[in-house]
Amino acid sequence: xxxxxxxxxxxxxxxxxxxxxxxxxxxxxxxxxxxxxxxxxxxxxxxxxxxxxxxxxxxxxxxxxxxxxxxxxxxxxxxxxxxxxxxxxxxxxxxxxxxxxxxxxxxxxxxxxxxxxxxxxxxxxxxxxxxxxxxxxxxxxxxxxxxxxxxxxxxxxxxxxxxxxxxxxxxxxxxxxxxxxxxxxxxxxxxxxxxxxxxxxxxxxxxxxxxxxxxxxxxxxxxxxxxxxxxxxxxxxxxxxxxxxxxxxxxxxxxxxxxxxxxxxxxxxxxxxxxxxxxxxxxxxxxxxxxxxxxxxxxxxxxxxxxxxxxxxxxxxxxxxxxxxxxxxxxxxxxxxxxxxxxxxxxxxxxxxxxxxxxxxxxxxxxxxxxxxxxxxxxxxxxxxxxxxxxxxxxxxxxxxxxxxxxxxxxxxxxxxxxxxxxxxxxxxxxxxxxxxxxxxxxxxxxxxxxxxxxxxxxxxxxxxxxxxxxxxxxxxxxxxxxxxxxxxxxxxx
Amino acid sequence: xxxxxxxxxxxxxxxxxxxxxxxxxxxxxxxxxxxxxxxxxxxxxxxxxxxxxxxxxxxxxxxxxxxxxxxxxxxxxxxxxxxxxxxxxxxxxxxxxxxxxxxxxxxxxxxxxxxxxxxxxxxxxxxxxxxxxxxxxxxxxxxxxxxxxxxxxxxxxxxxxxxxxxxxxxxxxxxxxxxxxxxxxxxxxxxxxxxxxxxxxxxxxxxxxxxxxxxxxxxxxxxxxxxxxxxxxxxxxxxxxxxxxxxxxxxxxxxxxxxxxxxxxxxxxxxxxxxxxxxxxxxxxxxxxxxxxxxxxxxxxxxxxxxxxxxxxxxxxxxxxxxxxxxxxxxxxxxxxxxxxxxxxxxxxxxxxxxxxxxxxxxxxxxxxxxxxxxxxxxxxxxxxxxxxxxxxxxxxxxxxxxxxxxxxxxxxxxxxxxxxxxxxxxxxxxxxxxxxxxxxxxxxxxxxxxxxxxxxxxxxxxxxxxxxxxxxxxxxxxxxxxxxxxxxxxxxx
Numbered sequence: 001x002x003x004x005x006x007x008x009x010x011x012x013x014x015x016x017x018x019x020x021x022x023x024x025x026x027x028x029x030x031x032x033x034x035x036x037x038x039x040x041x042x043x044x045x046x047x048x049x050x051x052x053x054x055x056x057x058x059x060x061x062x063x064x065x066x067x068x069x070x071x072x073x074x075x076x077x078x079x080x081x082x083x084x085x086x087x088x089x090x091x092x093x094x095x096x097x098x099x100x101x102x103x104x105x106x107x108x109x110x111x112x113x114x115x116x117x118x119x120x121x122x123x124x125x126x127x128x129x130x131x132x133x134x135x136x137x138x139x140x141x142x143x144x145x146x147x148x149x150x151x152x153x154x155x156x157x158x159x160x161x162x163x164x165x166x167x168x169x170x171x172x173x174x175x176x177x178x179x180x181x182x183x184x185x186x187x188x189x190x191x192x193x194x195x196x197x198x199x200x201x202x203x204x205x206x207x208x209x210x211x212x213x214x215x216x217x218x219x220x221x222x223x224x225x226x227x228x229x230x231x232x233x234x235x236x237x238x239x240x241x242x243x244x245x246x247x248x249x250x251x252x253x254x255x256x257x258x259x260x261x262x263x264x265x266x267x268x269x270x271x272x273x274x275x276x277x278x279x280x281x282x283x284x285x286x287x288x289x290x291x292x293x294x295x296x297x298x299x300x301x302x303x304x305x306x307x308x309x310x311x312x313x314x315x316x317x318x319x320x321x322x323x324x325x326x327x328x329x330x331x332x333x334x335x336x337x338x339x340x341x342x343x344x345x346x347x348x349x350x351x352x353x354x355x356x357x358x359x360x361x362x363x364x365x366x367x368x369x370x371x372x373x374x375x376x377x378x379x380x381x382x383x384x385x386x387x388x389x390x391x392x393x394x395x396x397x398x399x400x401x402x403x404x405x406x407x408x409x410x411x412x413x414x415x416x417x418x419x420x421x422x423x424x425x426x427x428x429x430x431x432x433x434x435x436x437x438x439x440x441x442x443x444x445x446x447x448x449x450x451x452x453x454x455x456x457x458x459x460x461x462x463x464x465x466x467x468x469x470x471x472x473x474x475x476x477x478x479x480x481x482x483x484x485x486x487x488x489x490x491x492x493x494x
Numbered sequence: 495x496x497x498x499x500x501x502x503x504x505x506x507x508x509x510x511x512x513x514x515x516x517x518x519x520x521x522x523x524x525x526x527x528x529x530x531x532x533x534x535x536x537x538x539x540x541x542x543x544x545x546x547x548x549x550x551x552x553x554x555x556x557x558x559x560x561x562x563x564x565x566x567x568x569x570x571x572x573x574x575x576x577x578x579x580x581x582x583x584x585x586x587x588x589x590x591x592x593x594x595x596x597x598x599x600x601x602x603x604x605x606x607x608x609x610x611x612x613x614x615x616x617x618x619x620x621x622x623x624x625x626x627x628x629x630x631x632x633x634x635x636x637x638x639x640x641x642x643x644x645x646x647x648x649x650x651x652x653x654x655x656x657x658x659x660x661x662x663x664x665x666x667x668x669x670x671x672x673x674x675x676x677x678x679x680x681x682x683x684x685x686x687x688x689x690x691x692x693x694x695x696x697x698x699x700x701x702x703x704x705x706x707x708x709x710x711x712x713x714x715x716x717x718x719x720x721x722x723x724x725x726x727x728x729x730x731x732x733x734x735x736x737x738x739x740x741x742x743x744x745x746x747x748x749x750x751x752x753x754x755x756x757x758x759x760x761x762x763x764x765x766x767x768x769x770x771x772x773x774x775x776x777x778x779x780x781x782x783x784x785x786x787x788x789x790x791x792x793x794x795x796x797x798x799x800x801x802x803x804x805x806x807x808x809x810x811x812x813x814x815x816x817x818x819x820x821x822x823x824x825x826x827x828x829x830x831x832x833x834x835x836x837x838x839x840x841x842x843x844x845x846x847x848x849x850x851x852x853x854x855x856x857x858x859x860x861x862x863x864x865x866x867x868x869x870x871x872x873x874x875x876x877x878x879x880x881x882x883x884x885x886x887x888x889x890x891x892x893x894x895x896x897x898x899x900x901x902x903x904x905x906x907x908x909x910x911x912x913x914x915x916x917x918x919x920x921x922x923x924x925x926x927x928x929x930x931x932x933x934x935x936x937x938x939x940x941x942x943x944x945x946x947x948x949x950x951x952x953x954x955x956x957x958x959x960x961x962x963x964x965x966x967x968x969x970x971x972x973x974x975x976x977x978x979x980x981x982x983x984x985x986x987x988x
Contacts, residue, residue, distance in 0.1 A: 025922040058815050066807065067826030067857060073819035078849075079573040104819055176818075316560065321552050324670075325567035325598055332561030338832035355572075364563060428519040 001194050005152035005211040009221075016216040023223055024063045030166075030230045031064050031100070037128075037234060039143035040095040040343075043102045043226065046109050048182055049091070049153030049212040050159070053104055056151070059219045060102065060226075070095055073104040083297075084355040085401040086128075087135055090318055091350035096342030097143070106195055107132055115192045116185065127400075129199045134393045136205040141386055142344040146205045149210040149222050150197055155186050219283050255446070259453035261468065264411045268470040275475035282482035283322035289489040290323050290359060297356035298492055299403045302485065303365045306410030307448075308438050309420040310471045311478075315410065316361055318478045319485070323359060333364040344377075345369060345387075353398075366391055367407075370455055375447050388458045399463035404492055407464060408481055409452065410471040414445055495688050499646035499705040503715075510710040517717055518557045524724045525558050525594070531728060533637040534589040534837075537596045539721065540603050541645030542676055543706040545655070547598055548644070552598070554720075564589055567598040577791075577850040579895040580622075581629060583755050585844035590836030591637070596847065601626055602690055609686045610679065621894075623693045628887045630699040635880055636838040640699045643716050644691055645706040649680050655953055746795040749940070753947035755962065758905045762964040762974075765810060767857075769969035776976035777816035783983040784817050784853060791850035793897045796979065797859045800878045800904030801912040801942075802932050804965050805972075809904065810855055812972045813979070817853060827858040839873075839881075840888055847892075860885055861901075864949055871940045872889060882952045893957035898986055902975055903946065908939055 033042065043060075045053050057071060072093045081089045088105070095101030111128050114120045120128065140146050162183060180187075201207040208225055212218045270278065293300065302319070304312045320328055331352045340348040346366060354360035369387040373379035379387070398405050412420075421438065441448075460466040469483055471477035528535065535555075539547050551565060566587045575583045581601070589595030606621050608614045614622065634640050656677060676683075695701040702719055706712045765770065787794065796813070798806045814822055825846045834842040840860060848854035863881040867873035873881070892899050906914075915932060935942075954960040961978055965971035 054819055057819050058811075061811055061814060066810065066824050067828065071819055071823070075820055313560065316553055317552075320555060325548055325551050325565055326569055329565070330560050334561065 049151040070186040270475040286322040294357035310410035328359040543645040543647035764969040780816040788851035804904035822853040
């Protein structure tokens, strides 16, 4: 497929130099407009022309304002990165809306390298290609302008350059031992690169394969493509993206049907004495298990969702009581910060992912997208509809990395909730927990039930099932969560 | 000094239990008010009672809202942390205004451990104590409510606990092999701990040494202290802090005196041909040197400041042209984000510090505090006055860690600036760089000269001198910066 980039595209220096000044004016102006826009620009520059990659990067620094542009040229992953799922290192570097982020090599370069080194087998390569496609799809759906350039240098041309560099060592510092490696591996890497480029070239994020032999052609072509795409996007806002794949599924139940929540047996109870005994037993067990998990590097992510006043705080307190503070972290999810709002909504969850062996507790989570944000209209319909597959992709990566993901819905009924609301009003230190909103939410009880039913239906997976925990009786719920976490830890620790 | 915490403080369980409910009400309410306040709360819990530390932590989770509280119990530093100055791991975890951050062991615990292991000699301990004092002073000056609790457990009491844990293994999970270690090292650690606690107990950040034998006494004492301090701080805003130490120094020159800038020879020039030749030479040199630096792990931090239109962008472009994109990062400093504003002003510079072997370029920097923020009144007088010592402490830590810190002031005169402003108006893609503000700044030229004089006087140190670069002639300035960076790299690489 790269033959099309070996036809000898050229641009004369004189022509190039007459074109560049205007291009520069237009690009800087477009970049200036971008700062007020509500989408980020993500530029991927990959390919086998290492020197060309650096050269176009310099050009971009010349024709644009470096202050609103961030370059990410990543070496091998650090220890902190290796302890998280593969895409963590990319998520944490995504540019916010209004900015440009350039990735050299990026996720594709890493994949090709690992396939070449045989770190990944063909099956794993397919899986990673699938992750890349979905990752890019989610970014584009979120509004990102994603531009991917593959610089192709024919083998003969690379050889010529290497020879010249040998002849003129004073100018040859731009040629690296890495280039010699690229040359020696050329024929073996080519088919791998072709596969990856072909299969990650999608409708919403196609590759621009650029012949890299002539620097003027290459630089002009890339700069122009960036300018044109950016200008188009600034003048014609992106069409609303319809949800992809399983986004077509709609609620399979009607207003009056029972939901999956009706199957939860809310009469479950634990008498005081038994509660104390079991609490002690499971806390001791959890303490031991979390220490073992720490030693072998097994991380847990616990997600807590539930009705208002379902007792999330109390459950979490019983969990952490059993753990060493070095081993856990609680992340409460409230309204996003300005910085978080400037990114894909999953960005703020990615950034918190735990290191190996730790327990991370999310007090509310990414499920807000398809619960409160859906019901209150904070997310548009296309946004929450595509969230199911975004969430599944995210959780799949967690689980693939070996993270133990546990999701709990603490379930109470409306009467129990009202009893607790009233009790709160009589408990001075809990009063501030009550707002008008809590009462308003009660009116939407049925909407929530339907949304919850769909949530379980679509995001309860083999690797990350939903646990619907009966919580009308607090002791029962607390012990149940402890027990479930212990059981899964035991299973995973063998 | 810990004898005072061996007198047998006790509180009866019954008394404790009557006091706690009200405490809880008050604490939750105070914490609620804190959310609207403009300061963070930093709680340090250290000492030799490991189980007690965990116990009080649980209590704090019970009596406060865990959602606005972050616990930091740090193990050994990660690879990414080891590549940065010691305090990086603490800076990156500081709570924003309105929130509570709890540090277990914290910077003091690490220091005691390293002294015990003989990783640090007595001289180095003194130095680290000095860093701690200044770190805490800067946090407090910035408004943080810093509360430090040292839990002291007498040796006999620790022994008793360990024995009991052996007798009742079913409850003994809260006792750790670590506790046995603490016991065996008790007598050797005690004098080290005493020194560190004594010397880091300052007027603005005293240690509360708490007898930890009786959990009710310990928990009540700490919880009450937190409540009282927080309430006091919420009702009586902090008095304006007068600058400490060298903050007393004032400008030693008067309005008409020449400043240090007058010594810069602005007639320096480089003819075109020579410029091209030198540029090529030094870029090749810099490329080689930055690769070597990467290999041995020598990081550089380059700071660029200068008059508007002094040519910072052009200099930076010539630098990065010579480097491999994997090796450098540019951080442009504009207005701080919401998240950055919620922290000490140095926080956003700390968070960007480079990994070992990398080059980090700051396009404007922390010097904004004592230049534009001082002159425009964005920082209050006490704020910018104490910034000199804050900056020196920051840079000292960078240099102590082995980072090569280079600071450049690009100097032009007012006439040259006006020529460039006018040229910009005639260059379409530079037009947007011009604002009214640029002209207004010209009127403050003399104010800036005086501020710059003081800046050089007070922050040009042996380990991080200011380089005042003549920049009326752009080629000269570009080559000069390249040359200076090369020279320092060569010196450091030996």
